[in-house]
Amino acid sequence: MRRSGRPTVFDRSHRLTTAGLLMLITFVAFESMAVATAMPTAVGELDGLAWYGWPFSAFLVASVVGMVLGGDLDDRRGSRIALLAGVSTFAAGLLLAGLSGHMALFVAARAVQGVGAGIIAVSMYVVAGRAYRPELRPKLFAAFSAAWVLPALVGPLLAGLITTHVGWRWVFLGMLPLILLGLALLLPALRRFGASGDGAAPTSARRWWALLAGVGIAALQYAGQRLDLFAVGIAVVGVAALVAGIRPLVPAGAARLRPGLPAVIGARGLLAGAFFGMDALLPLSLTHLHGYGPTAAGIPLTAGALGWAIASQLQGRRPDVARVVLLRLGFLLLAAGLAGTALVVVPALEGWPTYLTWAVAGLGMGLGMPSLSVLLLEQSREERRGADSAAFQIADVTMSAVCVGVVGVLVAAAAAGALTFPTAVLLAVAVLTAPALVGGWLAPRAGAPRGAPASASTLVPVTEPARSRGDRA
Known part of the structure; x- marks a missing residue:
């Protein structure tokens, strides 16, 4: 512990819990991002090119089910049981994928992974609420963001090397011992967190x-x-x-951003949908409009990831700033980054402004996402934290899928000749900037309504996990 005596996310009471959470996030994120690199080789060997999109869809659909299962398990049986179920299911999916000899089995394995990933995603939020005091949560979620960014930077390259030199199956099988190690670090600290x-x-x-x-x-x-x-x-x-x-x-009123917890969950959907819709379109725009290669077209996405990580670290250093203020600033930065990305259609600029504009959008996400996570834990009742965390994740996945679907329709229209490609890009920018502006306008609604009781999580002694044998070791 630091000499000041102030608790941190890596002090003696929290270090194993934090390390376990970050390992799970990193390895689940790596697998999620790396699979796109290994997929062409996998479907080629399994003679499943016609099924190419199904492994992605199976994972997405199953993850929504997993989020609900994870919330129920956490609320009814406790975080220890939920994480055991989530990691075991995810590991089983990795094993099945790595050993698959037919495309149908591979798709089924991806669905199993999706269920496990959904349970893990929800359980980590519940653990954050139960094991960390409110003043530590901004820094914890900053660390979460960093754990997601690292796989975004090195995951595709590393997966490509593994696929080329060892084989695509090891993109899945190689994760097994690592994700089990993350679980081993967490379990001792979770003994006191029951239903x-x-x-x-x-x-x-x-x-x-x-x-x-x-x-x-x-x-x-x-x-x-x-x-x-x-x-x-x-x-x-x-x-x-x-x-x-x-x-x-999801809570009633989430779609209308009714003040309080419904607004927190609705805002998560707006933030994720606006960002990931353009995140999917940007590389295609650079390739189609300016002839960028795969590496150059991916650099703006890396800039966005770095902006996300930097802003997340900054918000973690200012727990004294109201979360709704940071949320509004995050939405406005995202809107500015999205609007500026329209410059990609200007031929004379050759796409270079996107390196800056997408970094600005990433800054917005780095301020907004952790702030929403903190607000969720502040406003969710202890007995509902699993279900509310599931709703939080479901809003993210749902709006991301809807916005990517809208972008897909516009691209398909351009491919069919109904629109020019620059027009399709500009329409996408307009459609995606709108929810960011709405979120900025309504961000204050995400604050706790007046007279709302304090979250029960503030009563959890932060030193309890340190009493387990795992933290004393």
């Missing part, structure tokens, strides 16, 4: 609603890849399934 209550809806009902929402997301993604009457029908069915499935999974 917190029975506030969630029955698991069976929520599981089926989550599956329906996941099917809706997959349908929208598929519809965005084509431009015909059949795609319109798929999109209508997808929207209906998504709306019907997601309503029981």
Whole structure:
């Protein structure tokens, strides 16, 4: 511990918990980002080119179900059981993927990974609320952001080297001992965190609603890849399934950003959707409009990731600043970065402004995402923290999928000759900037309503995990 006596996320009471959380985040993030590099080789060896998109969709749909399962497990059985289930399921998916001899089995393995990843994502938020006092959470979420950025920088390159020199299967199998090590670090510190209550809806009902929402997301993604009457029908069915499935999974008023916790969850969706929609389009724009190669087209995304990490570290150093202030600033920086990215269509500029504009957008995410995480834990009741964390993640995934789907429709329209490609890019920028501006306008609603009780998490003694044998070792 530091001489000042102030607790930190790496002091004696927290270091094993923090290390375990960061390892899990890093390795799950690496697998999520690296799989795109290994996928072409995998589908070629498994003779599954026609199924190319299914491993991604299977992971996404299953992760929504996993988020609901993770929230229910945490609220009913405690974080220890939830993380054991999540990591075990994810590890089983890695093993199945690495040993797959047929594309159908590979797709099934990706679905198993998705369930595990969804449980892990929710459980980490619950652990953050139970094991860390409010003043430590900004720094903890700054560390979370850094753990996501590192795989973004080195994951694709490392996965390419592994695929080339060892084989694509080791992109999955090589993660097994590492992710199990992260779990081993966490479990001793979680012994005192049992079930917190029975506030969630029955698991069976929520599981089926989550599956329906996941099917809706997959349908929208598929519809965005084509431009015909059949795609319109798929999109209508997808929207209906998504709306019907997601309503029981998120707090009432989240879509309207009703003040308090609904606004926190709704704002998470706006922030993620606006950023990841353009994140998917930007490399294609640079390649199509300016002839960039894969490496050069990916550099703006790296700039965005670095901006995200830098801003996240900065907000972690200022726990005294109101989170809604940082959230509003984050939304406005994201809107500025998105709007500035419209310069990619100017031929004379040759795309270079995107290196700066996407870094600005990343700064906005680095301020906004950790602030929303802190606000979630402040406002979520202890007995509902698992379900609320699941809703938080589901809003992220859902809006990201919807916005990427909209971008896909515009690109498909350009490919069919209904629009020029620059026009499609400008329309995408306009569509994605709108939710960022709305979020900036309504950001104060994410603060706790007047008269709201303090979160029960502020009563959790921060020294409790240190009493376990694992932290004394």
